[in-house]
Amino acid sequence: MPEYMTPFTTMINLTNGVIPNAVVVQKRYLKDMEGLFADSRAEDAEMINNPLLYEVHEATNNPMEEGQLRYSTTTIYPGKVGGEYYFTRGHYHEIGNRAELYMGLAGEGYLLLMTPDGEINVQHMTPGAMSYIPPFWAHRTINIGKENFVFFSCYPSDAGYDYESIVDKGFAQIVVEQDGKPTLLPNPKWTK
Numbered sequence: 706m707p708e709y710m711t712p713f714t715t716m717i718n719l720t721n722g723v724i725p726n727a728v729v730v731q732k733r734y735l736k737d738m739e740g741l742f743a744d745s746r747a748e749d750a751e752m753i754n755n756p757l758l759y760e761v762h763e764a765t766n767n768p769m770e771e772g773q774l775r776y777s778t779t780t781i782y783p784g785k786v787g788g789e790y791y792f793t794r795g796h797y798h799e800i801g802n803r804a805e806l807y808m809g810l811a812g813e814g815y816l817l818l819m820t821p822d823g824e825i826n827v828q829h830m831t832p833g834a835m836s837y838i839p840p841f842w843a844h845r846t847i848n849i850g851k852e853n854f855v856f857f858s859c860y861p862s863d864a865g866y867d868y869e870s871i872v873d874k875g876f877a878q879i880v881v882e883q884d885g886k887p888t889l890l891p892n893p894k895w896t897k
């Protein structure tokens with residue numbers, strides 16, 4: 706006989722991403738992102754202010770076992786470092802074949818995806834956009850607007866996080882403001 710878990714419901718504020726009874730709220734400041742922005746001088750200069758770039762509200766602590774799901778919201782604040790829009794650290798899933806689903810709730814962002822070979826894919830996210838992250842793609846979200854960019858994510862509980870590969874190599878492309886528009890450029894720090 707399986708042990709039956711008790712079903713439950715979570716309330717989510719669809720405009721600001723707040724989950725009132727979140728089990729974990731993570732706040733990521735610039736100092737948590739050291740070395741990730743392409744313009745190191747701009748990053749160093751901004752470090753004095755150490756702005757809050759984004760926060761993650763985890764709705765559950767469901768067991769980290771195959772078959773279970775977890776879900777969360779992420780709010781990325783508007784801002785730039787050396788012309789590069791604020792983004793999340795980005796990761797592969799530790800168990801690489803675990804997929805994920807994102808849904809835009811507020812604001813405007815890019816979902817930047819990359820295979821281990823450096824192939825890049827970009828999805829434009831606005832409220833209602835449902836973006837699928839297939840297995841094995843690294844993913845990073847970027848606020849390309851002037852308001853908070855808020856999205857919901859749902860992922861297998863056992864997916865885990867591989868941040869190290871991104872810290873070591875970065876993403877092959879960056880998103881910077883050029884002529885008032887978000888523009889994809891090769892990342893000068895990228896190493897294959």
Ligand code: S6P
Pocket residue numbers: 761777779793794795796805844845846858860864866
């Ligand atoms: C988890 C999922 C999201 C991110 C969150 C923050 O698999 O992709 O909940 O954790 O958007 O991004 P990061 O890269 O700092 O974990």
Ligand code: ZN
Pocket residue numbers: 796798805844860
């Ligand atoms: Zn993920």
